[in-house]
Amino acid sequence: MTATESHTEVQPEQPAAPEIPAALPLQPEDPPRVGAFWLRGRLGANAAGYLYAASADDGRDAVVAMMTEGSADDAAARERFVHAVDDLPEEVVLAHNDSDDDDLALWVAIGPIRPDDGSSAAADERLIAERRGEEILSAVLMDRVPQPGKLRGPDFRHYWENRRRPGLFRIWPLPWPSALRPASRWALGFALLTMALLMALAVVLAWWLFRNAPPLEPEPVIPTPTGTTTVTVTPTTPPPGTGTGSTSPSGGPSTPTTTAPTGIPTIAPTGSPGTATNPEDRF
Template identity: 80%
Template sequence: MTATDSQPEVQPADAPEVRPALEIPDALPLQPEDPPRVGEFWLRGRLGANAAGFLYAASDDTGRSAVVAMMTEGSADDAAARERFVHSVDALPEDAVLAHNDSDDDDLALWVAIGPIREDDGSSAVSDERLLAERRGEEVLSAVLMDRIPQIGKLRGPDFRHYWENRRRPGLFRIWPLPWPEALRPASRWALALALLTMAVIMALAVFLAWLLFRHAQPLEPEPVIPTPTGTATVTVTPTTPPPGTGSGSPTTGAPTTVTPTTGVPTVAPTGSPNSPTNPGDKF
């Protein structure tokens, strides 16, 4: 090893800083309103969007990749826009249309899967096929917007605009069979199982704590009245002692109270004998 090999390379002070190139993702993440699946294709991300529809990167259960063009909520409710979408799909080559839904589904947004796109092996041919599929999807959505029709005559008046351009949410879709749990990865399955187990443990702990709190709870007062076979109900009144400072008085003796089912008026039975003298102060 020479002396020059052991010394680090010195860059001039005015040399620009070398930064790594930014990696542009192939597709943007899906939004909560985006469908997870249309037909047999699972959507992986957004490739583009305009007032007419969305472009998605998708693949089916066999790993076949495709570009899915789907109408928005506003354009799917316009019969003329749906007709332009169908005519644009019919104009594509037969081998480029992998799948599409029925145009008679008036309550659903129209979509089409465009390909074929071979498995990504890092070659330029795969990139060319993906770009071609995206270009065809853009042409389908542009036919709905009619933004590539050449202008005839002179420009006069305000610009043309569709009445449904503000309704840019994805159109209605139907998923059958349900995507769960086929769309879950192994890591997602473990996370779902752990979440369900945690919920079960929390529920069991809540039930156990409720049992500990209320296991020694006293019954509610007064106790429920249970009628006797003779048609009367007997309620025992608990003797009470007047609080201190309220004056003289004798505690109330416990006397059975009989409630008749007809009148419902309680009557208190006398506690003394029939021959006991009455209070001389009672004149009435």
């Protein structure tokens, strides 16, 4: 190798930076839909509420700001949320729920956002909508309120800051089956049909097993509403020559006799008149 030859060093390839997703996946506690907007992912969260990426059935994209469970139970926090929404321009508020729904969390859909076509205008609209949603949640949390004077003492915290689950929501109409793909609809229909067939098979097997079962012996006694049980006993017919008023072979009147009906237990007397029942009287 001569001195005139140049030496080239090969630089190792740098690993590509991981791409940060535009939205995080929804959690099980997140609502699948609020109003006419389907939630697609989380954009941000704090103690006051959540920001979701959403889209409607007509193709409109929006950013949904929704209160948490703790902030939705505070009347003052709900009022701050309503005031922050009222301060937004009318054209950017696509939808919101009624503030009189005390049992539900307040939410608002912010837009308009054009479909993501890779242009900078679509990204700017989404970024502006996210910033407006953050301002609404910050107004509820009051973390951007300027502090007059000097800071002294402990930091201020709301009593509901630890309750950060999404607030209560109501879905009507139900999200399924319009949110299901054709394959999911087939699976749901197959599952319902299988359940119906299993139930029919269980009924047929029960009938086949107990069709020749003998009746219960003895038959169950159904009590009356008063709690007593009525048992009907049919007396037997006395044989000829017996009964009241029959005569003896000697021609004199015989002692009247009666026949106890069958089925009725008879109790013989323990003693007769003139018979001592006390063992000491026999001696």
